[in-house]
Amino acid sequence: MAERVIYASYDDDELLKNGAKKLVASGVHISDVFSPFPIHGIDPIIGVKHTRLGIVSFILGLSGLMLSIVGFKVLMIDDWPMNIGGKPNFSLMENFPAFVPIAFEFTVLFAAHGMAVIYLLRNKTLPGMPADNPYPRTTDDRFVMEIRMSDNNGLSASEIHAKLKETSVIEIEEKDYVVIK
Amino acid sequence: MHKESAIREPLILGHKTYHDITEDVCRSIEGKAPKAWYIMLGIAMLVGLYGVGCIVYLLGTGIGTWGLNKTVQWAWDITNFVWWVGIGHAGTLISAVLLLFRQRWRMAINRSAEAMTIFAVFMAGLFPLIHMGRLWVGYWVMPIPNQFGSLWVNFNSPLLWDVFAISTYLSVSLVFWYIGLIPDFATIRDRAKSPVAKKAYSIMSFGWSGRAKHWNRFEIVSLVLAGLATPLVFSVHSIVSFDFATSVIPGWHTTIFPPYFVAGAVFSGFAMVQTLMLILRKGMKLEAYIHTRHIEYMNIVIMVTGSIVGVAYLTELFISWYSGVEYESYAFINRATGPYWWAYWSMMTCNVISPQLMWIRKLRRSLLFTFFISIVVNIGMWFERFVIIVTSIHRDYLPSAWSMFYPTWVDIGIFVGTLGLFFSFYLLFARYFPVLAISEVKTIVKISGESYKNGTAPGHNSHH
Numbered sequence: 001m002a003e004r005v006i007y008a009s010y011d012d013d014e015l016l017k018n019g020a021k022k023l024v025a026s027g028v029h030i031s032d033v034f035s036p037f038p039i040h041g042i043d044p045i046i047g048v049k050h051t052r053l054g055i056v057s058f059i060l061g062l063s064g065l066m067l068s069i070v071g072f073k074v075l076m077i078d079d080w081p082m083n084i085g086g087k088p089n090f091s092l093m094e095n096f097p098a099f100v101p102i103a104f105e106f107t108v109l110f111a112a113h114g115m116a117v118i119y120l121l122r123n124k125t126l127p128g129m130p131a132d133n134p135y136p137r138t139t140d141d142r143f144v145m146e147i148r149m150s151d152n153n154g155l156s157a158s159e160i161h162a163k164l165k166e167t168s169v170i171e172i173e174e175k176d177y178v179v180i181k
Numbered sequence: 182m183h184k185e186s187a188i189r190e191p192l193i194l195g196h197k198t199y200h201d202i203t204e205d206v207c208r209s210i211e212g213k214a215p216k217a218w219y220i221m222l223g224i225a226m227l228v229g230l231y232g233v234g235c236i237v238y239l240l241g242t243g244i245g246t247w248g249l250n251k252t253v254q255w256a257w258d259i260t261n262f263v264w265w266v267g268i269g270h271a272g273t274l275i276s277a278v279l280l281l282f283r284q285r286w287r288m289a290i291n292r293s294a295e296a297m298t299i300f301a302v303f304m305a306g307l308f309p310l311i312h313m314g315r316l317w318v319g320y321w322v323m324p325i326p327n328q329f330g331s332l333w334v335n336f337n338s339p340l341l342w343d344v345f346a347i348s349t350y351l352s353v354s355l356v357f358w359y360i361g362l363i364p365d366f367a368t369i370r371d372r373a374k375s376p377v378a379k380k381a382y383s384i385m386s387f388g389w390s391g392r393a394k395h396w397n398r399f400e401i402v403s404l405v406l407a408g409l410a411t412p413l414v415f416s417v418h419s420i421v422s423f424d425f426a427t428s429v430i431p432g433w434h435t436t437i438f439p440p441y442f443v444a445g446a447v448f449s450g451f452a453m454v455q456t457l458m459l460i461l462r463k464g465m466k467l468e469a470y471i472h473t474r475h476i477e478y479m480n481i482v483i484m485v486t487g488s489i490v491g492v493a494y495l496t497e498l499f500i501s502w503y504s505g506v507e508y509e510s511y512a513f514i515n516r517a518t519g520p521y522w523w524a525y526w527s528m529m530t531c532n533v534i535s536p537q538l539m540w541i542r543k544l545r546r547s548l549l550f551t552f553f554i555s556i557v558v559n560i561g562m563w564f565e566r567f568v569i570i571v572t573s574i575h576r577d578y579l580p581s582a583w584s585m586f587y588p589t590w591v592d593i594g595i596f597v598g599t600l601g602l603f604f605s606f607y608l609l610f611a612r613y614f615p616v617l618a619i620s621e622v623k624t625i626v627k628i629s630g631e632s633y634k635n636g637t638a639p640g641h642n643s644h645h
Contacts (some may be wrong), residue, residue, distance in 0.1 A: 003210075007529045022601070032392050032394075033392070034390060034391050034392060034393075035391050035393070035396065036199065036203075036391060036619075036620060036623060037364075037391075037396070037620040037621070037623045037624050038396035038397070038399065038400055038620075038624065039393070039396070040624075042393055043393060043397055046393060048393050048394050048397055049400045050397065050401075051401050053395050053398055053401050053402055053405070054401055054405055057405050057409075061409075071324065075324060075333040075334075075336070076335075076336050076337075079333065080332060080333055082332075082335065083335050083337070084335060085337070087337050087374060089337070095337070098336065098337040098435070099336055099337075099425070101339075101345070101346065101363055101416065101420050102336055102341070102342055102344040102345045104412070104416060105342075105345040105346055105349045105413075105416070106345070106349075106412075108349055108353060108409050108413050109345075109349045109352070109353070109408055111405075112353045112356060112357075112406055112409050112410075113352065113353070113356060115402060115405060115406070116356045116360060116402065116406070119360070119398055119399075120387065122310075122398065122638040123389075123395045123398060124388065125197055125363060125386075125387035125388050125389050125395070126387055126388070127384055127385075128384055128387075128388075129369060129387055129388030130383075130388050131370065131371075131383070131386065131388045131389060131390050132388070132390050133367075133371070133391055134388040136371035136372070137371070138371075138390075139367045139368040139370075139371045139389075139391055140199065140203045140371065140372065141198065141200040141203065142197035150322055151612065153276055157311065164446060181386065
């Protein structure tokens, strides 16, 4: 049997958040929330962990910095040292002030693009990917909770329906869960 | 929810629901374009095409078609390069620096200002490329394993720093802009009726669905990119100024160049934002989102950066005298009283005097006056670069080598052409892209929307 899922729609971010608080307090597990903009404060309620993309970006930035320094050493110091305008390339340290601008640019280049690429991969948002929001209006003015039955083993569908109706929900729909991506 | 002081002017006028915001932004994308849009695009494309023609002629014939001579080896092209890069500073400043400072008024203008940035940097990048003469070997500026000889590119040269700075700036701005666009493209996708539009926006939205975890990542990515873009903005124009400041030419060899160029860039960038935004809000009926409060804030930025630029001009003058170096002093006397005096005094009038009028509240809140000053500042900032570049080198150490620079029709044609290309890109953007950050504006409507601030929003009180 296909997995069942309940979609509960709200027309306001605050109302969804208040509803989510009540539901979670009564033991319902909310699998996901779809919204047209970030709902501040929803993550701890439904148990979404904080992203680690910031750390990723930091590490990538450091890699860019290292790579640029290795590049200066190999290209300008070891392979073909030049004396340009009295700025001799015989030592990396002595020549480093002239390398600071590019070292900085490389750090930013790697940190920004690396993070952006990983962000898109982790979100599974890439050119040509299908969208999997349950209703088209979730990118306009609808805020939708996704409650998967497999995440709520102790509760029956009708119990969840009853709990949802205590919140300011405007529409509840139960259907088969389809994995799009 | 964050609260905003009741006495602050609202950022969004009237009563807007989430759906209204979607409608207001999507209207111009989904509806038919007005006749004026076609006329403007037609003119811009014709002018742009003329510029492309001039570039082709330049590449086919050679740099000799420019008005350069052996004394003035850098003139019109580098002036245009610096001018366009300067304009390209406001967008990222608005979206990155103002994001870090949590300035909510940026949300109405960041999208279109960033688009302006990207198109302006395109135009800027064109000039050094065509100045190479042989455009097709432009990739030699990259540190590629070289089979062309044993030399590598010179990492000591500010010109190479420029290559890295401009390309990093362009690509990071583009990514920053696009990441913000993805959720808004998804909004358009989910509303699109025609299959072509649906397909196109579906590809461009990358399959965005607005899950909680995705928004969580979105916010961190925006914040970190803003944090990275902020020093990047300052570094780019600093490095552009190094092209001059690290030389030993009197008039160029100035340690205040980096901050002075950055202030000038922000100054000219905001002026261009004003020019574009005042037309955009009218043409696309976005008066509720971009109104006097936004215009006034931008005018204050223009006033502050204009004053910094003014102080820099006066500092330069003082130091040229105080240095006791006669060549340095002469470079500045020649600027003000030499054959290019008119360029110098146009620069002074447009950049030092005109922004000071913004101290008067009535003037800085007047849209017509703002539009006028924004054009004046754009002209003044073009002259600033012309003055710095041409008047510093046209009279060098050897009076027998003194000469003048006069632009040829190719010089002028290419510059006018980049204006045409820029406006073509901008008009296409305004037609097919969401010009307001839909998802971001929705987050401030309850905080700073007029109807929510004065309590007239229907059903609002029940939410608290």
